[in-house]
Amino acid sequence: MTTTTTTYGHLPAIRIASPEGAEAIVTLFGAHLVSWKSADGKQRIFMSEHSALDGSKALRGGVPVIFPQFAERGTGMRHGFARTATWRHVAGGVEGTMGYGLFELTHADLAPQVAEAWPHEFALRLRVALHDKELQLVLEVENTGEDLLQFAAALHTYFHIDAGEEARITGLEAAPLVIRDKIDRIYRHIGAPIQLNGMRLEQSGFRDAVVWNPGPADAAALSDLGDDEWQRFVCIEPASVDPMPLYPGETWTGRHVVTA
Numbered sequence: 001m002t003t004t005t006t007t008y009g010h011l012p013a014i015r016i017a018s019p020e021g022a023e024a025i026v027t028l029f030g031a032h033l034v035s036w037k038s039a040d041g042k043q044r045i046f047m048s049e050h051s052a053l054d055g056s057k058a059l060r061g062g063v064p065v066i067f068p069q070f071a072e073r074g075t076g077m078r079h080g081f082a083r084t085a086t087w088r089h090v091a092g093g094v095e096g097t098m099g100y101g102l103f104e105l106t107h108a109d110l111a112p113q114v115a116e117a118w119p120h121e122f123a124l125r126l127r128v129a130l131h132d133k134e135l136q137l138v139l140e141v142e143n144t145g146e147d148l149l150q151f152a153a154a155l156h157t158y159f160h161i162d163a164g165e166e167a168r169i170t171g172l173e174a175a176p177l178v179i180r181d182k183i184d185r186i187y188r189h190i191g192a193p194i195q196l197n198g199m200r201l202e203q204s205g206f207r208d209a210v211v212w213n214p215g216p217a218d219a220a221a222l223s224d225l226g227d228d229e230w231q232r233f234v235c236i237e238p239a240s241v242d243p244m245p246l247y248p249g250e251t252w253t254g255r256h257v258v259t260a
């Protein structure tokens with residue numbers, strides 16, 4: 001079996017494997033990728049040792065799916081409701097050399113208060129596929145209703161940084177960007193690939209890329225992050241932070257392909 005059910009903390013999850021041994025774990029809570037090991041066995045994703053793993057709040061680490069609002073750019077929940085909603089695993093298996101899993105969330109899946117606060121019919125689908133040293137995340141938003149909807153979206157990826165290593169990012173600024181303290185920047189109109197410590201990050205559909213790390217002071221104030229853990233990750237997030245219109249019947253697609 002290449003797609004199996006498992007648990008992560010207290011959360012039901014799906015394990016996806018490719019025939020040659022790459023592996024990922026996605027919790028149904030948030031359709032949240034919490035682990036990605038390339039076929040060489042190396043963990044590429046950071047998860048905080050202090051993250052809640054019981055569904056009481058969003059996970060700290062992994063790949064939170066941000067929808068329909070980015071951060072506090074709107075009147076809804078911070079970073080939207082997708083990361084704290086329970087998704088359904090609707091398909092999975094092997095296609096060629098790739099193992100994959102498909103997750104779906106619709107308006108009907110939302111808790112009543114959440115559904116009431118965002119009264120738009122939609123289908124959100126996340127496809128997680130992997131082989132060898134490559135991870136492909138494809139996020140689709142379909143307007144299944146009869147009115148225009150506006151949404152922002154991001155894949156808030158926490159990349160693992162080894163102990164003693166620095167996070168060095170190229171492709172966003174004229175000089176390499178080395179993370180040594182707090183950073184929270186939005187880069188607009190991303191076209192070319194981004195490099196992080198030998199990994200290649202390619203995005204399409206998403207217009208922007210957000211780079212975030214809390215640095216030591218803000219990390220100390222986050223209850224779900226250890227004081228030193230800020231040195232063990234950097235977030236590079238394909239994102240469209242400003243709301244985009246989606247007409248009835250339309251589907252928007254955002255992709256993120258990471259090659260280790």
Ligand SMILES: O=P(O)(O)OC[C@H]1O[C@H](O)[C@H](O)[C@@H](O)[C@@H]1O
Pocket residue numbers: 071078079184185210211212235237
């Ligand atoms: O703590 P969270 O709600 O998960 O948000 C974590 C971070 O997300 C994004 O990267 C934003 O740009 C940051 O301003 C924010 O602090």
